[in-house]
Amino acid sequence: MIDCGGRVKLRALERGDLEAVAGWLEQQPDGVFVGNHEFPVPRGKLERWYEAALAGEQEHPMAIEHQGALAGYLTFRVDWRHREAQLGAVLVAEAYRGRGVAQAALGGLLGALFGRWELNRVSLAVHAANQTAANLYRKLGMKEEGRLRRKFHLDGHWHDLLILARLADDPPP
Numbered sequence: 001m002i003d004c005g006g007r008v009k010l011r012a013l014e015r016g017d018l019e020a021v022a023g024w025l026e027q028q029p030d031g032v033f034v035g036n037h038e039f040p041v042p043r044g045k046l047e048r049w050y051e052a053a054l055a056g057e058q059e060h061p062m063a064i065e066h067q068g069a070l071a072g073y074l075t076f077r078v079d080w081r082h083r084e085a086q087l088g089a090v091l092v093a094e095a096y097r098g099r100g101v102a103q104a105a106l107g108g109l110l111g112a113l114f115g116r117w118e119l120n121r122v123s124l125a126v127h128a129a130n131q132t133a134a135n136l137y138r139k140l141g142m143k144e145e146g147r148l149r150r151k152f153h154l155d156g157h158w159h160d161l162l163i164l165a166r167l168a169d170d171p172p173p
């Protein structure tokens, strides 16, 4: 469990949370790209992803709680050899958006990854058109490292992917 300050906490995602996650993913508009999920995400695929994450030791699916209620989820992978974490999906349910939930959750996660876990680098890839998410990550001190042009094909179009990262000794935002 990671206490992110205020009303937000991170805990391990449980099987019982998957129904809510599947519902949130179903509501994503076309063209939004969350982690490795393309839309629509069949429920069986989500469950297989979750079971594979539990069976392995690299991927960490976490529930975002706001005042004890499930408000979103995020995932990250850790490469211990190079002391790097890669963020995957970050999603806050619509009813909780715009209240600082993602910022608190990711701020708490970055604090734990650079602090308790002693990692050196945290990176992520985000759809270049997802300004909301890019603003959020920049606000958390993540810097743009590159743009992978025409990296994925979705809804009949090619899209660019941005790579952002923060290092342990980057100045805090």
Ligand SMILES: CC(C)(COP(=O)(O)OP(=O)(O)OC[C@H]1O[C@@H](n2cnc3c(N)ncnc32)[C@H](O)[C@@H]1OP(=O)(O)O)[C@@H](O)C(=O)NCCC(=O)NCCS
Pocket: 032, 033, 034, 035, 088, 089, 090, 091, 092, 093, 096, 097, 098, 099, 100, 101, 102, 103, 104, 126, 130, 131, 132, 133, 135, 136, 137, 139
């Ligand atoms: C991206 C997302 C996780 C943000 O969650 P949130 O809890 O609403 O974000 P916060 O309230 O913590 O906002 C923090 C910062 O993010 C940015 N942001 C959030 N919502 C925004 C919006 N609608 N437009 C522009 N920037 C926005 C801002 O920089 C904001 O800081 P500010 O409030 O001081 O301006 C949420 O919109 C979401 O789940 N979107 C769908 C899934 C997705 O795109 N995930 C990211 C890619 S994996």
